[in-house]
Amino acid sequence: MQNARQSELRLLREADIPAAMRLKELVGWNQTETDLRRFVRLEPNGCFCEVAEGRVVGTTTTITYGRELAWIGMVVVDPQYRHRGIATRLMRAALEYLSEMGVATVMLDATPDGRPLYEKLGFKVESLIERWTGIAQATPAVGCSTLNSSERQEVLVLDRRAFGADRSKLIEMLIEEALVPPLVTTGVDGRVKGYALARRGTDATYVGPLVATAADAAMALLDELLSQLTGQRIYIDVNPDFGVSPEVLATRGLIKQRDLVRMGYGDQSGAGSSRYVFAIAGLEFG
Secondary structure (H helix, E strand, C coil), X not given: CEXXXXXXXXXXXXXXXXXXXXXXXXXXXXXXXXXXXXXXHHCCCCCEEEEECCEEEEEEEEXXXXXXXXXXXXXXXXXXXXXXXXXXXXXXXXXXXXXXXXXXXXXXXXXXXXXXXXXXXXXXXXXXXXXXXXXCCCCCCCCEEECCHHXXXXXXXXXXXXXXXXXXXXXXXXXXXXXXXCEEEECCCCCEEEEEEEECCXXXXXXXXXEECCHHHHHHHHHHHXXXXXXXXXXXXXXXXXXXXXXXXXXCCEEEEEXXXXXXXXXXXXXXXXXXXXXXXXXXXX
């Protein structure tokens, strides 16, 4: 579709990833080409871009978790092309696609700049997400082990229970692409109580998702990951509803950077913010 400024809204393709990375770098976000390629492969008909004067000047992505839930991310517009309605058009295209897919609930994690737009489109605030950052320090940890093939299905079942929707395709990809060996912790009965992943970012290593049924399991997983990532700058987006105090993160050398607002559209589901999710998979994934 074209407007008076001769811009075109179309599907985002793998060939557009370098251009999308340029936009991402303009706003200082942490995603890699692998992250963007993952979106296009998982949701080839649900990722969009705006092209003006022969180049990509705006993007947005979606990812669906069955028909229960979808997440919108990567809403970025070139600063030179802002205030022209591009972000609104991209968001409307994403919502139209998700409506056609029959998705009941759409969610996103909003920056302060993006929140007014999302509110105008009908999104409502549900909770907060806290971004913490710092240099990973070696911290003694016990009770963790490397994920093995026999535990993989247990991890996916636990994740669905914790997240509130089936995102197994995404988690499988993140396991395969993990920067360090994926971790699990188990109870005395041998059943998985939690898991944790970390992946590369352009600015910092991203820690998450980290899902656990209890605080001691979450802290053991976090400490083991931090030990494996010693000396690296990390980002971790924490769900305050998990119930771990800020002092626990501060004692591990982490500093709170900012708050983001988790927002929902459509049926209220509470997905992604249960007491079992300590750290999210990413602002673009939930």
